[in-house]
Structures are given as structure tokens and as C-alpha cells.
Amino acid sequence: MSVLVIGDIGVVDGMMHVGDEAMFEAAVGELRARGVPAVGVSSAPEESAARYGIGTVARLGFAGLGRDDAAARSALLTAAASGETTLAAGDPAGPVLAALRESDGVLVAGGGNLASRWRVHVHERATLAAMARGLGLPVVVSGQTLGPDLAAPDAGAVAGLLGGAVRAAVREPTSARLAAAWGLDVRCGVDDASFLGAVEPPAGPAGIVVSLSGWLGGCPPAATEASLARLVERAAGIVGGPLRFHAHFGPLDPAAGPRGDAALHERVRELLTVPSEVVPTVDPRHSALLARGAGLLLTSRYHPAVFAAPAGVPTLGLVTDDYTGIKLRGALGHWGEPVTAPLGELDECAPDLVKRLDAARSRVADEAAGRLARHRRDFSAWWDEVAAVFRRPW
Template sequence: MKRITMIGDVGWSRFYHLGDEAMTELAIDALRDRTDIEITLIAGEPEYAGRMYGVDAIPRIGFKRDRKPNIARMKKVLAHVEGESAGNTLAPDDPAVRIIEAVRNSEAVLVAGGGNLNSMFAHHIYERATLAKIARALGKPYALTSQTLGPLIYEEDRGLVHDLLAEAQFIGTRESYTTDIAEELSSGEATVRRQVDDAFSLTASDDDRAAVSDLAAEPFILASFAEKASTPMISDTDYHARLAELTRRVADDTGLRVLLVPHGGALPPAGQTRDQLTDITIAEASGNDNVVPTRMLTARQLVALTEQAAAVIGTRYHAAIFAGAAAVPFISLAPNLYSSIRMRGAAENVGMENYVLPLDSVDDIVATAVGVIGDRGSLAAALHGQSTRRREEHQQWWNFLVAKTLGETASTAEAPGFFHAAEIPNPYVADIDVVRERLNAVQDYGLVMALKDRKLAQAKAEVTDAKAELKRLQSELDRARQSREQTESEPAVRAARRVEDTGRRAAALARKSYRRLASLRR
């Protein structure tokens, strides 16, 4: 039986990030469908993740958002890998030791899907880069699937990301932006392959459909919103107010319920959090009984619910992924740089790029939602053809991934092609080119503000370092002064001082006497 070590941003008992969980869950399914395999999953809370996915699970190496301690931590872990025979550098209970052993006993390492290779989340970069270096040191191949890179990769992170990409067997990218940046950051050394997000092929069972049957009892539009806008362009209060306005208007103008389904929350028995709380705020502010917050669903349950939706709308990325896969018309809203890049990529993969709209365009959003409901049949038919081809292509992608990383011998398998999805027009907005320019403006503004924030953070760090250095120098000065005072207080030194003083006084007296004698002679 083969074994693979896999990392995903998953496995928290008090927080369920539906999209990340969906990608890892699909990866587990895809591996098991293709080979007899044991999976060791690196997860947030190993016990919880192990029960959830029926795999062996171990904790992360453990990195922080600050780079200095991360650099030291990485060096220590890699020193342990490379010099174990000369003595251990890590404590036996260090979580990195378990990861090293898991990789040693695996045929390959897989970095499951995500959008966390971003300098805003430096701890994720260090976690994955260190795991990759462990694999290389132990002679194990590794690959990345279903990735978004950036959009922010700071200068101090570029070397790490370069090595991570360039030394991988291949990288699966889920939008053209990431394909381009991966080739740039790896200096053209990486094998980059385009694919759809791995959650695209996640399926629901009859049990999952039964679990959401109460929510699907009447026709509905499914809406999923991130808890906050994550941009200086709009405050979170205004963001919530705008979502309340558009959901109220969509419910009024279509006559359908709008179900608010959280993507970032907590499964029972944990208490509600993040999107769940935001959904309650939006529903209350809408003043419309047809705007309804729902309970937290599992990824498969949301796939089941999406299949039955009249349309999908939201600022959550995986809302578009599930909708596109189910051939359900969707509208993606992009409030910030990060969401715009990902939303446009997901929509482009199934021809729906004209249905990605800026959040400040409430009239266009409502008009598009009403038009989509009225024209649902033709839109769904166009999406169905694109989705079917993408699913077939995605199956080939996973055949390639398994053959390349887990094949009995070195595989010559080639990654499948990536067809260009036909663009589906959006006739419900007055000028789609203006919409695109507004999305470009969102991205440009987000990039400028992110770089400005970065410079401010660097300046603050320099001030902090300068203060620390000043404090260190002051401490050294104080210690030197104390040492001098202590030295001067010793008996021998006091006696020497008295001798010196006596000598000085004698010399002064002699000079004075000489001057008196000289004056008398005159």
C-alpha cells in the first residue's frame, strides 16, 4: 500500500472554512479512487481532522506571522533532517519530528488546494516551503494542486516561494493570474499546469440531499457572503448595509427566498462565528422575511443545496465554484483585490466572467439577478456544456497527478489540456466594459493600498528595531557605569586615589612655594 503526506488548511473544531475543507476532501477522495493508499494529513487539530476524514492526522510544524522566528524555526527543522545521525536538534515531542517521519515513510507529498501562498499569511508560506524542503532532503517528490498565488508576494518571501515552486514536480493553478505569477516567481523553472479548483468535482450523496431538504422545500436563491469586506474602500458597517440592501431588493424583485449560507463558521456543537454572525446582521438589516440565514452546512451538503438553487450570488469564492460545477447561474461580487482575482478566474473557467461585478454596483447586481432568474434555462444549458467538459478534464488532471507522484516507475504522463470556455454574455448591465474597468480599479486600488500598508508596517518595524537597539545600548552603558562605580569603590582603588590626591596637593604646594621664593628674590 502506498502512503502520501498531505497538507491542507483544515481541521479546526471551532472553525469550518468550507472551501478549504472541500478542496482537501476532494483530494482525499481522488487519491482513494485511484490507488490503494494511506494518507497522513497535516491539519490544525489532528484528532478532529482524523475523525472527520478517516485518515491519520498529525499537527503542523508551527510557524507564526513574524518572519524572524520563522527563519530560525525553519533552519532548526532542516538541520534536524540533514544531520540526524550527528544528533537531534529538535525535542522528541516537537511536531516537526512527526512530519519528518511521515514524509520519510511516504512515497510523495501533496500540498492541497488553497489561496494561502500569500505574504499576508507568511506562516502558511513557511509551513509549506519547509515541508517541501523536508521532502527534497528525503528524496520524496512533491506537488501542489489547485493553487492561487499572491496577489502579494513580498521581496523577503520571493526566494522561499521560488524554491517551493521550482523544485516541485508540478503546480496546478486555478486561474490565469496564478499561472503567470507562478512562472514569474519560479523564473520559468517550474512545471505549471492550469486546472479548475479541486472543489469543482466534489459530489453530494443522497444523505447530503436529505440533510438540506428543509432548506430546498421552496424555490430559492443561494447567497454566501464573507464576514467583512477586507478593503479600505468600504467599512464593514457599510459593507453589511449594502449586502442587506441588495438581498432585500433581490428578494422583492424575484419573489424568491434568499438563503444566506455561511462558508466560514462552525459546525455544531461549536458556537456560531464569522459568516454566521454576519448573515444574521444582514438578514435583520434587510427587513425582509425572505432573506433567511441558514445553519452551517458541510461542503457536501452545500453542493447538494447548490444543485437545487435558482441562482447563486456572493462574495465567497467557492459559492461560484459549486455553482459552476452544478451548471447553476451565478453572480460573483468582488469587494477587494484578492476576491477580484479569484472570482474572475473561477468565472472565466466556465465562461461567466461577465457575471463578476463590483460590490458598489448594486443596481447592476440586482438587474443581473432578476435577468438570470428570468433566463435561467438558457444560462444553465450553456453552463452545463462547459461544466461537463471541465469535470472530464478534472478527472484527467487527477489521473495525471497520481501517475506523476505515485506511479510505480517514473511517469511520462502529460497533464491534460485546458480548453477555453466560451464567454457567456451578460445583457442585463448597460456597459460590461465599464464594469470590467471598475473591477480593474478595485484591483489597482487594492494593490496600491496593500503596498502602502506594507511600507508603513516596515517603517514601524524599523522604529521598533531602533528603539530596541537604543534600549540595548542604554543597558550596556548602565552596566558599564555600574561596573566603573563598583571598581572605584574598592579599598585599593580608594587608597590609590588618596595617594594621587596627596601627590597633586604636594605638587601644588611646591609650585606655590617656588613662586613665593621667586618673588622674594626679585
């Protein structure tokens, strides 16, 4: 018995994307805890195999294809799975098809890439699900954000993916409403990585953790970086303690120099007049512990909020566009009142929000603690359902 799990994983060029790896790690761990082994689809199969201790295969070969070519490839792979044709020797999807034929189903691990801006991921997931159904195998879709940017063909593919799944889940109410508009009934719950590692904050200094995305949503870089620096300095004056920057998309080897989010962090740090330090990117559990131990989290990345909120950490979500707003308000809303600020309006509203969060830290912690047992129970029940799907004869 095994389940083929697709997530946006694989360390390429030494760069770790903490959130994508975290959701996949959580899914594999929940399946494993219920006696269901996994095989992963990865951009770096050997690296992922070593990281998770599972079998892995490479992706399906959609990277770089335009919409028409992707549609043709999807039709080819679906026909190959159902036995109507065969793949050419050396086709990159050959190992995926072989693994699929040995599996008991497909799990689409949690993610935020079912949107037209990442069309390749829509093609991959919709096609893999169609291949599984062609073999009579069940498909489960877990913990997704849908859109919000979805061109009509992509919306149809995503709706088909969810509608053809035995079980499907999203991670915030906005996505649930979109699914309902398509006539689909999906589960809405916390992100798949919400309980990765220990939820209880570690002992030690609290202070401020800053995790910024390099994507500024069209805001002018120099002015935005200056606003971020002013916000961080004001927050440091209010909260106190160590000021730590931590990249959720960054290099695993700090000696290689700052890249990804870490490059933005360095530009902001250069503008500060208060001391700060860098906590290197290591792995999802390390990032989760860091976020959960903060006295205040300032983040435009999603998964720092996912990690911090269950531990009752006061969190200010910095919103760059509709997509990040939907995700951050969803992640924080599961645990209480979400507090967010538009990236282009930080000087006007963010300092006051930091003061409010600092003053309300006991209430924030109590609210999260009051919701923890229910979210854990619902989360566990979801994964019990997922495991039961793959144990059932089809």
C-alpha cells in the first residue's frame, strides 16, 4: 500500500521554500502515523527522498509549456494512464505513471498554487488526478487556497480537480465560498502545517521575528523597504527583546550570500538604527519553533503566521495583494481576530496596530488556547478520513 503525494517540494539551487516543504512534511507524517506510506512527486527527487525517507519521482513535464501545449500533454498523460496510448521512452512522466500504477491513490498536499499565476501547478495537479481516476484510484485534495486569480480554463480545471476528489479541503473561508459558487462542498480548516512540531512556544527570549516575502506586490521597492524599516524600529521600541530576521524562502547555505527573501531582509536591516540578527533558513520545524517563540511576528509570508497563531503569538500580517490578504486573514482568522496592514500603507496604520497587538497579547494567547483543542480534533479527524479513503478497496 502507498499513496502518491504531490506537493511543490524539492530544494533546487540550494533554496528552501519552508511553507511548501512544511505542508508536504505534515501530510506525509499524518499518513505515516496512520500506517499509510507515501511516495512523493518532487522537483529534486533525490533530495526529497533523503529529506523525508520516502520514494520519490520527478514532476510530470509541464514546466515551460504554454496553455495549448499543456492541454495536449495533459490529454496524452491521461490517455496513457487509461491504457489508450503509451508514453515515449524517456518521457519525464514515465516514473510518475509507474508509481501511480503501484499506488492506492493520489493526495494533493496542501498549497496555495491553484491559481493562474502558477498555471503549471494547476496543470500538474489536474492531470495527475485525471490519471488516477483513469486507473480507478481515489484522489484527495487537502488544505488549498483557490485563486483568487483564475482564468476560465484554470477555474474549470481546479473545479474539476475538487469535484472529482473523494475528499477535498481548503484552508480559508474565501476559498470555501469560491468552491461553493462552483457547487462543491469542501471542508474548511486550518492549514496542513499548523501543528508541525511542538505547538507550545520554546523557552527563551521572545522579542520580534520578521519574515518578509521578496514579492512587494508592485509597491515601489525603495519606499517600501524604508517603510518596513521604520515599522520594525517602532515595533522594537514597543516590544523589546531580540530582533530576528528569518527567511522562509532562502538559501540553506548562508555562506552563499542572501537570496530570495533573505536579500530583502538585508536591505531592510541596512536601514535600521537598532541591532538585529539573522536566523538562517534550516527546515520547517526550525522555522515553526522560531515563529512560536516570538513575542511579536511581523510577516508578509503566510507560513510564519500559520506556525505562530496556534501558539498565541501576536501577529501583524503585511498584505501585498489580494492573494496574500486572503491567506493571511484566513490563517489568523482561524485563531481569533486577524490583524493585517496593506504593505503600501505601513506608515499610516501599522505602528498603531503593533501597539494594539502588544497591549492585547494576553487576550490573543487566550483566544488561541481556547480554540486549540477544537482545531486539533478537527485536524485529526480530517486525516483519519484521508487515511480511510486510501485503505478502502476501489
